[in-house]
Amino acid sequence: HLGLHTCVETTGQGCTKAWNSVLPHTDLCLVCIKHAIPEKYEQITRTKKLDRCLKFLKELEKRNIPWWCRYVVLPGYTDSKEDIEALIELVKNSPTCERIEFLPYHELGKNKWEELGIEYPLKNIKQLKKSEIKWICDMVREAFKDRNIPVTAIVDPTTMDYMEMKGNVHSTESLACLEGPGNRFLLFLNGCAARCLYCSNPDTWDETVGTPMTVAELIKKIGNLKNYYINSVGGGGVTVSGGEPLTQFAFLSCFLYAVKKVKPKMCIIIII
Ligand code: SF4
Structure with a gap:
């Protein structure tokens, strides 16, 4: 029931x-x-x-x-x-x-x-x-x-043109240091169904807005700075936040797949 x-x-x-x-x-x-x-x-x-x-x-x-x-x-x-x-x-x-x-x-x-x-x-x-x-x-x-x-x-990232997948990006930070160990590339994705009383990012709630970006565009940004992440104390990497990043799960899976493919040891954190 x-x-x-x-x-x-x-x-x-x-x-x-x-x-x-x-x-x-x-x-x-x-x-x-x-x-x-x-x-x-x-x-x-x-x-x-x-x-x-x-x-x-x-x-x-x-x-x-x-x-x-x-x-x-x-x-x-x-x-x-x-x-x-x-x-x-x-x-x-x-x-x-x-x-x-x-x-x-x-x-x-x-x-x-x-x-x-x-x-x-x-x-x-x-x-x-x-x-x-x-x-x-x-x-x-x-x-x-x-x-x-x-x-x-319906596609699996391993078989699709995952680099061309587009997501609605709220914003990015190139050198974040609070969301996980070391220096990190921080990606904020739009979309969240919750309406928490203390939310500091209500501008991320709407999944349909934001800057459309392909996985390839994001990977290029990360690639330009990857040594800062890989060589940082504590082991840096990529963190995805939002909003609720799983709202755009198809895009997220392609992005994570691409990050791991480009740099298999890159540490990825998802903030949910
Ligand atoms: S973005 Fe986070 S804090 Fe804001 S409403 Fe969604 S879950 Fe709550």
Whole structure:
């Protein structure tokens, strides 16, 4: 009886009995659509269960439960114009779809297959960058402009053009010495949902304002002074504050990834 929002991530399988048990308590489903064409669905999942998934979407519609479409863009399997047109058709038939998210293929699971002694079936497929699926997002956005459905690409910093990721920066300090050990580059990000009585940075609350900066621009600033950080007594580094820096978590993860990639031993602190 916590009264919290509930969300189930699913491929839209299971039987009617399962749906009757689970869906009355579900506010939102994240449904991974493996493919919208039966033969290709079978090629990816090695099952013939697209029909079941379509029935599941009908069940969501009947119960007026919203769902978000998730679709992995896998080169040679799910990324042809025909594949995307079929996906658009599928979503058009489902009025409760609220959002479409594309996940560019990445190899993050490859090691686990190998550790489990299972041959990885996609050895020769290269990882995709966010920029490589832009045409898909644009095409789907255009198809759903009347329904105003957000269409986004969900990316992991290890596979994306992380240096081009933009965040809303409140301000930076090049030589801070109170927020962690040694000399530090201090980054203030905009955005905070709290309204603490003693807040000294209410000008950081609004996530939508600030100076848009790319990770590359920030890394350049840090790089110019990196010796001051690395050689400072106590071991300097980078500190991220706000606002609440996790508000812009996608940007933050790219920034931290870039800092570590440029200087693996750089000590990073996040003030939350
Ligand atoms: S920025 Fe910090 S102090 Fe200010 S409202 Fe947010 S959490 Fe509270």
